[in-house]
Amino acid sequence: MAESIVSSMDIDDKGGKEESEKMKKQFDQQFNDKNIREQFERVLYIFPNKEVKVGDSWEKSTNMAGQLTGKMNSTYTVTDIEGDMVTLEEKTKIGSAEEGAELEGEQNGILVVDSRTGLVVTADLVMNMTAKAGGIAIDINGKTKIKGKARQ
Numbered sequence: 001m002a003e004s005i006v007s008s009m010d011i012d013d014k015g016g017k018e019e020s021e022k023m024k025k026q027f028d029q030q031f032n033d034k035n036i037r038e039q040f041e042r043v044l045y046i047f048p049n050k051e052v053k054v055g056d057s058w059e060k061s062t063n064m065a066g067q068l069t070g071k072m073n074s075t076y077t078v079t080d081i082e083g084d085m086v087t088l089e090e091k092t093k094i095g096s097a098e099e100g101a102e103l104e105g106e107q108n109g110i111l112v113v114d115s116r117t118g119l120v121v122t123a124d125l126v127m128n129m130t131a132k133a134g135g136i137a138i139d140i141n142g143k144t145k146i147k148g149k150a151r152q
Contacts, residue, residue: 046113046120052078052086063097068131068140070103071095076111084115094129105129105140121148 048058057077064070073093080087092107109125123146131138 046076046088046111047086047115047118054078054081064094064103068101068103069097070129071097072107074107079110081115085121086113086115087111088113090125094127102132103129104132109144111146119148120146122146 046060048060052058055078057075060074060076062072062074064072071094073095075091077089077091078086079089088111090107090109090111094103094105094107096103105128107125107127107129109123111123111125112121113119114121123144125144127140127142127144129140131140
């Protein structure tokens with residue numbers, strides 16, 4: 001996958017073979033099996049191992065993989081249940097996972113999850129965090145919107 005993406009960017013023509021190999025290595029580090037699994041864990045395994053009802057809350061910790069590694073400590077609260085659709089409020093604190101770089105922030109929003117499959121059907125999340133390294137601070141702000149449909 002890395003090979004085809006880097007090849008499509010014509011980096012060999014612009015930056016030489018060395019730059020192309022560097023890009024492939026970075027891509028492989030960012031998108032290896034372990035990192036992909038960790039990134040999807042947040043939206044594939046949300047519910048606790050018990051039945052939930054409106055008002056229930058639970059906590060879950062996951063890792064942020066890739067160039068910015070971090071820990072995400074989330075609290076999910078059930079705000080509504082309509083049929084098989086469960087609406088959750090998410091409040092997440094983001095922190096550093098390793099020495100050398102400081103990461104701090106939060107992610108908050110609403111998710112609707114199909115209780116039959118555990119898959120997120122819709123989500124609106126806002127993330128605000130600051131990364132600090134080498135005396136430089138960078139603010140990172142993003143919005144995640146998931147829009148799918150429940151399986152019949």
